[in-house]
Amino acid sequence: MAKILVTGGTGHLGHDLLPALNEAGHIVRVLVRNAGKDRSVEWVNGDLASGQGVDEALRGANTVIHAATLSPIAKRGMRPVDFFVSPASVDVEGTRRLLAASQRAGVDHFIFVSIVGLEASSLPYARVKLAGEQLVRKSPVPWSVIRATPFYYLLAQMLNGLKWLPAWPLPTSLSNPVDTRDVASYLTEAVSDGKFGIRPEMGGPETMPFSTFARQYCQAMGIKRVILPLPISRKMSLNIGLVATGERLGDRTWKAWLSRAQKEQQ
Numbered sequence: 415m416a417k418i419l420v421t422g423g424t425g426h427l428g429h430d431l432l433p434a435l436n437e438a439g440h441i442v443r444v445l446v447r448n449a450g451k452d453r454s455v456e457w458v459n460g461d462l463a464s465g466q467g468v469d470e471a472l473r474g475a476n477t478v479i480h481a482a483t484l485s486p487i488a489k490r491g492m493r494p495v496d497f498f499v500s501p502a503s504v505d506v507e508g509t510r511r512l513l514a515a516s517q518r519a520g521v522d523h524f525i526f527v528s529i530v531g532l533e534a535s536s537l538p539y540a541r542v543k544l545a546g547e548q549l550v551r552k553s554p555v556p557w558s559v560i561r562a563t564p565f566y567y568l569l570a571q572m573l574n575g576l577k578w579l580p581a582w583p584l585p586t587s588l589s590n591p592v593d594t595r596d597v598a599s600y601l602t603e604a605v606s607d608g609k610f611g612i613r614p615e616m617g618g619p620e621t622m623p624f625s626t627f628a629r630q631y632c633q634a635m636g637i638k639r640v641i642l643p644l645p646i647s648r649k650m651s652l653n654i655g656l657v658a659t660g661e662r663l664g665d666r667t668w669k670a671w672l673s674r675a676q677k678e679q680q
Contacts, residue, residue: 416523416605417441419471421462421512422481424450426567427527430598431481438602445471445482462508465515472519477605480512480550481527485539500538502545509546513553525604526550527597528561530615530659534652558610560600563617563657564591566671573631581640584625587651589658590617591627593671596664614661620668621658627668634672 418435422428423444432455435442442455445467449457460467462482472478484504509526516524532544550557569591576582600616625643632639651657 415439415441416477417443417475418477418479418605419443419445419475420479420481421445421508422483422527423455425481425483426565427481427594427597430595431479431601434595434598434602435479435605438605440602440605443471443475462512463503465511468511468515469518472515472521475519476522477525478512478516478521478523479525479527479601479605480509481601482508483527483543500542502542505542505546506549509549513549513555516555517553521555523605523610524550524553524555524557525601526557526559527601528559529655530561530563530617531652531655531657532561534649534657535655536653537655540655556610558604558613560597560604560613561615561659562592562597562600563589563615563659564655565594565597566591566618566668567594567675569627569668570631570672570675573628576639577637579639581642582628583642583644584628585646585651585654585656586623586625586643587646587648587656588621589624589627589651589656590619590621590663591668592616592618592664593666596666600662600664615659616662616664617659618668619663619665621660624656630668631672634669634676 418440423432424446432442436454444455445458445460447461458467458471460471482504484501528547532540625641629641
């Protein structure tokens with residue numbers, strides 16, 4: 415049993431990660447700006463961007479799962495500004511503060527949640543995320559880095575933003591996005607398996623053209639759109655985050671995720 419500090423515990427991944435850690439018998443503490451109501455976890459008010467509450471949150475913790483990130487694209491979709499700048503207050507400066515505080519607290523294991531293919535992308539958010547990951551790799555605190563492909567909810571969010579268009583020109587690039595529940599299970603396993611360093615990357619069980627994921631989305635949601643397959647180079651595919659990995663695969667398919675999402679909306 416570990417006492418685990420989780421950052422990003424109120425996000426989409428955190429929504430699945432907290433119960434997974436609880437079910438495994440761990441004591442879970444969450445660093446948040448506003449405390450939640452779930453009594454199965456400990457809430458500590460704080461802010462990675464300012465450093466407020468970080469030392470308090472680490473008191474007595476032996477493991478950190480750093481899942482917090484600040485991605486404007488994930489929050490509100492892509493905008494032109496995202497091709498030029500992305501905030502570093504959480505992913506770089508916040509990571510730096512958390513690592514320093516973890517070293518002071520004598521943390522045994524610092525687990526960093528990262529993204530597959532960061533080196534190949536020129537998007538500012540990818541560069542910021544990679545800078546945070548590099549800080550972890552250089553840290554004297556014992557660490558693990560777990561990279562995952564983009565989550566299903568991000569794919570759904572992006573496709574939902576296209577609903578106003580009658581036709582969708584979409585890349586045929588191969589990718590295998592993943593369910594956050596599978597990533598949460600992987601992170602829970604990493605807490606107690608005794609391994610450190612760069613872990614196998616995780617992706618979803620299906621590697622398909624991006625245009626095929628879009629077609630299945632339309633079928634599941636009952637919307638009629640013309641999908642226009644658009645071949646693009648591998649370099650461009652990686653640059654915009656269309657990545658795949660076969661190192662470790664989750665169990666839940668895109669169709670299964672869509673079915674669950676529909677039921678939750680009803």
